[in-house]
Amino acid sequence: MRHPRTVxxxxxxxxxxxxxxxxxxxxxxxxxxxxxxxxxxxxxHSGSHxxxxxxxxxxxxxxxxxxxKRAANPGAQSVTIVYSAANAPSFRTQIANxxxxxxxxxxxxxxxxxxxxxxAYYEGNDPMGSYASxxxxxxxxxxxxxxxxxxxxxxxxxxxxxxxVLGLPDHYTGPCSELMSGGGPGPSCTNPYxxxxxxxxxxxxxQYGFAAALTAGGS
Numbered sequence: 057m058r059h060p061r062t063v064x065x066x067x068x069x070x071x072x073x074x075x076x077x078x079x080x081x082x083x084x085x086x087x088x089x090x091x092x093x094x095x096x097x098x099x100x101h102s103g104s105h106x107x108x109x110x111x112x113x114x115x116x117x118x119x120x121x122x123x124x125k126r127a128a129n130p131g132a133q134s135v136t137i138v139y140s141a142a143n144a145p146s147f148r149t150q151i152a153n154x155x156x157x158x159x160x161x162x163x164x165x166x167x168x169x170x171x172x173x174x175x176a177y178y179e180g181n182d183p184m185g186s187y188a189s190x191x192x193x194x195x196x197x198x199x200x201x202x203x204x205x206x207x208x209x210x211x212x213x214x215x216x217x218x219x220x221v222l223g224l225p226d227h228y229t230g231p232c233s234e235l236m237s238g239g240g241p242g243p244s245c246t247n248p249y250x251x252x253x254x255x256x257x258x259x260x261x262x263q264y265g266f267a268a269a270l271t272a273g274g275s
Contacts, residue, residue, distance in 0.1 A: 114188050115223045117196040121174035135262050138170045144177035147200050151177055154215040157248055161255050165262040175221055186213055188220040209246035223261045224254060
C-alpha cells in the first residue's frame with residue numbers, strides 16, 4: 057500500500073453539472089460562512105492556494121461531529137458518517153449512488169442518510185462551481201452547482217466531492233481512473249470510482265487517523 061498523500065485539502069471544488077432541467081427546482085442556499093473560505097474548483101485553473109487548509113477544516117468538522125456520536129458506541133468496527141440530502145433534491149440519485157460507491161469501496165467508514173447529520177448537500181447556481189466547505193461554525197456541507205453538472209458527469213462530481221468529506225485532497229494531474237483528479241482529465245471522463253490508492257487512503261485515515269484526529273481535537 058502506498059503511503060497516503062497529505063489527506064487534507066480544503067473547501068474543495070468539483071465543478072460539474074446536471075441537466076438544465078435541474079435548475080427548475082428552487083435551490084436552497086448553502087450556509088453562509090462566518091468568514092471568507094478558501095475555494096477549490098473542480099478544475100485546477102480556478103483553484104485556491106488555500107485548498108489544503110480548507111480541506112483540513114472540512115474534514116475536522118466532519119470528524120468532530122462523528123466523534124460526538126461515536127463516543128456512545130466505541131466498539132463499532134467502522135465509523136458511520138450521516139448525511140442529509142434534503143437540500144439537494146435534484147441530486148438525490150447522484151448522492152445515493154455516491155454513498156453506495158464509497159460504501160462498496162472502503163471498509164473502515166460508511167455513509168448513511170439520516171437525521172442528526174454530520175454534513176449536508178445543497179444545490180444551486182454558483183460561478184465557483186461545486187465544492188465542499190464548512191459554514192464557519194464547525195459544520196460541513198457539499199454544494200452541487202447546476203451548470204457544472206451539465207458539463208461534467210454528475211455522479212463523478214458528487215462522488216469526488218464526497219471524497220473530500222472522507223479526507224481526500226484534489227489531485228488534478230491524475231488520470232481519469234483517479235477519482236480525485238476531478239475535472240483534470242476533461243468532461244469526457246465519467247469514472248465515478250476511487251482507485252486502489254484512494255481506497256487505501258480512506259481506509260488508512262479512518263482506521264488510524266481517526267483516533268489521532270480525536271486526540272488532537274480533544275487537546
